[in-house]
Amino acid sequence: MPGGPQNTPAKLNIGDDKKSVTLQYGDAIIFEGAFDNPVQTVTKESGDQVIEQRIQLNFERETTVHAFVYGSSEALAAETWGDAQEKLALVRTSHGLSNNLRNNAIYDRNLDWMLELPPGTVIRSSRNPNGTTQFELTFTAKSAELVFRPRYYQKHRNLPHFQPWTYTIYKESITGWCSWWAYFRKFTEEDHLELLEMWQKKNMADYGYRFIQIDDVYQGENDRERKNCAQANGYLGGRPTTWLDWKKDLFPSGLTGYVTSTHQAGFDPAVWMGCFFSDEETVQEHPDWFVHDESGKPAAAPWVSYVLDATNPEVVEALIRPVFKGLKNAGIEYVKIDQLRHYLYDNLHNNIEWCREKGIAPDEVLRAYLRIAREELGDDTFILSCWGVLPESIGLADACRIGGDGYGPVTLQQYNSWNGIVWRNDPDHCDVSPNKKGKDIGNVKDLEAREALERETIIRPALASIAGAMLMLSDKPEVYEDDSRIYGLRRSSPVLFSVPGQLYDFDPGKTDWLRNNKRTDITTGKHPTPIDGDQFGEVCTYWLNEFNTGFENWNVLHRLNWSERNQKSLEPVVLKFADLGLDSSKEYLLYEFWRDKMYGVLKGDFALGELEPYGLESLAIREKLDHPQLVSTNRHLSQGAAEIEKLLWEENSLKGRSRVVIDDEYVITIYVPKAYLLQSAVINGQQARTEQKGEVLKVSYQPAKTSSVQWEVSFKTTNE
Known part of the structure; x- marks a missing residue:
């Protein structure tokens, strides 16, 4: 589909008996409904480029409607902004298909269309054998409205470079370590070797940590020295040798040695690089290779210095393509490209006349640069664009660092609707200790302050994992020596791929500017713009992860107390299952992960106590069944999604297969109704340790190696 889907309304077809309706978009039927009594339709279409089609269905009497929506393998059910979010603000994600009752819309990423359904519609999602998705709809009304929005993210969300039919989302876990915050320059x-030794000792690869990313320090040609020049204020160098010939005094083994040692330790090598260019000799020799200012001379700007004209074939072959080809050939599997914001806004947008003379828009120059990077690095190399929200990099970079320097929790909630659809979000490095104020946990005398810092070792990596974002740690090796400090790191990795459960930004006011304005109005990239929002501040209290794994469906509600401005305990609260989008008529098992606490069998609502500053609760919510069932596992905050490979109830036995980590005791928590008695528990062919208190059974196993283990817990029934 070279040109992409049509930016036109759907075709409405009404049956001869007026008891059926279909919507056709392109060559496919996307909606099909049959009714008990005749329907009359009224269609309103608004917009030219941004099209909104409203179809009013009017029945002779109140009717229960059963209908179907058909989508591609990338179609999903989600919610639009409405009363549910006003009543209880959540950040929602889905792992697999979603059946949450707050859903009122279908979005198909493959063709970028959205169909909003009448309030109160119940949507049940299922996957067809061929991989496509089907949504069964039920609603009762005398009058109902369907709203169709073609090219939803591209036009309605004002992301012109979003063409999802041209690229796929990077779905693997993006976890690892970055040298910057721990060491700077x-x-x-x-x-590096010390870090590798520590991470091997702590089995970090077995927990899902992948990349070791070296940051702004290695590059050659004395690039570490800053120019003391107000005009350029950038780095020296920028030639291909800058990135490929490493400083011998700091890295005697060079790029090749770095890649080899990282691979041998069981991790994937990654590098930071900048798009700056400050080599004056090259600029003087080839002034036509660079963006010019009003005087006709190569223009320098803060942080990025001179900007390469990526549309010039000579520049491409001499200065751009060799860099990325060299990194690829060396075995680099992750490239973070920094200063793209300054490249675009501090330089190109301040030299618009040059762009006009060339007949090219500023974002096209940036995309030309990134396109060359992608061509040389290939689709299997992870590319991170940096820094700030950069819609201009959509489709060429796998992820974007959506804020400035420092771990930005607020950006994760703000751009939740982009994560897994547009790209993967990066909140920047996640340091465990010392904290941002430079205090090591062990040196803090105040007990409350120390406990808060200890809780940060959990909540920081956990939030990145909960949000389905990147999780790149940045501490010195000795920090990881203490197992108590890395408990949260281990329980947060891998990061499981998710798609948003909401088709809107968390705070619409922060991104109304992006939706209603052109990014070309920006003239500086020095500071965050309105669309970047606040990186720090009030973080949403409730985050809901929905899991549909194929072997089980459940939710995990995360309640967190993270506020940079008002560090007080959260008050006790009573929450309704209905407000979470769950069926209020059913009974649920509730289990809290971090405190290892069973709340019991609950219906209607549940009560939670006070939550201290930087406190986190992760509550697994599973529908109660009439036989023994899994309640939780201790491997990962998802409580089953990260490590369970198989799970079934068969012949009075709960059977499963789980991926376990060497020397990390694996605990399976099972709810046992009173009508059942434990008969045996076997893991990996051996009798497992068991402990039962009331209706809660714990089955434990100490792995001698990292592997998949089979387990079976058998029961017999009583006469009760």
């Missing part, structure tokens, strides 16, 4: 090969 004092990182060496010796430090």
Whole structure:
């Protein structure tokens, strides 16, 4: 589909008996409904480029409607902004298909269309054998409205470069370590080897940590020295040798040695690089290779210095393509490209006349640069664009660092609707200790302050995982020596791929500017713009992860107390299952992960107590069945999604297969109704340790190696 889907309304077809309606978009039927009594339709279409089609269905009397929506393998059910979010603000994600009752819309990423359904519609999602998705709809009304929006993210959300039919989302876990916050510009090969030794000792690869990313320190040609020049204020160098010939005094083994040692330790090598260029000799020799200012001379700007004209074939072959080809050939599997914001806004947008003379828009120059990077690095190399929200990099970068320097929790909630659809969100490095104020946990005398810092070692990596974002740690190796400090890291990795459960930004006011204005109005990239929003501040209290794994469906509600401005305990609260989008008529099992606490069998609502500053609760919510069932596992905050490969109830036995980590005791928590008695528990062919208190059974196993293990817990029934 070279040109993409049509930006036109859907075709409405009404049956001869006026008791059926279909909507056709392109060559496919996307909606099909049959009714008990005749329907009259009224269609309103508004907009030219941004099209909204409203179809009013009017029945002779109140009717229960059964209908179907058909989508591609990338279609999903989600919610639009409405009363549910006003009543209880959530950040929602889905792992697999969603059947949440707050859903009132279908979005198909494959063709970028959205169909909003009448309030109160119940949507049940299922996957067809061929991989396509089907949604069964039920609603009762005398009059109902369907709203169809073609090219939803591209036109309605004002993301012109969003063409999802041209690229796929990077779905693997993006986890690892970055040298920047731990060392800044004092990182060496010796430090790198020390980090690898510690991470091997702590089995971090087995927990899902993948990349070791070296940041702004290694590049050659004395690039570490800043120019003391108000005009350029950038880095020296920028030639291909800058990134491929490493400083021998800091990294004697060079790029090749870095890649080899990282691979040998069981991790994937990654590098930071900048798009800046400050080599004056090259600029003087080839002034036509660079963006010019009003005087006709190469223009320098803060942080990025001179900007390469990525549309010039000579520049491409001499300065751009060799860099990425060299990194690819060396075995680099992750490239973070920094200063793209300054490239675009501080330089190109301040030299619009040059762009006009060339007949090219500023974002096209940036995309030309990134396109070359993608061509040389290939689709299997992960590319991170940096920094700030950069819609201009959509489709070429796999992820975007959506804020400035420092872990930005607020950006994760703000752009939740982009994560897994447009790209993967990066909140920047996640340091465990010392904290941002430079205090090591062990040196803090105040007990409350120390406990808060300890809780940060959990809530920071956990939130990145909950949000389905990138999780790149950045601490010195000795920090990971203490197992108590890395408990949260281990329980947060891998990051499981998710799609948003909401088709809107968390705070619409922050991104109304993006929807209603052109990004070309920006003239500086020095500071965050309105669409970047606040990186720090009030973080949403409730985050809901929905899991549909194929073997089980459940939810995990995360309640967190993270506020940079008002560090007080959260008050006790009573929450209704209905407000979470769950069926209020059913009974649920509720289990809290971090405190290892069973709340019991609950219906209608549940009560939660006070939550201290930086406190986190992760509550698994599973529909109660009439036989023993899994309640939780201790491997991962998802409580089953990260490590369980098989699970079934068969012949009075709960059977499963789980991926376990060496020396990390694996605990399976099972709810046992009174009508059942434990008969045996076997893991990996051996009798497992068991402990039962009331209706809660714990089955434990100490792995001698990282592997998949079979387990079976058998029961017999009583006469009760």
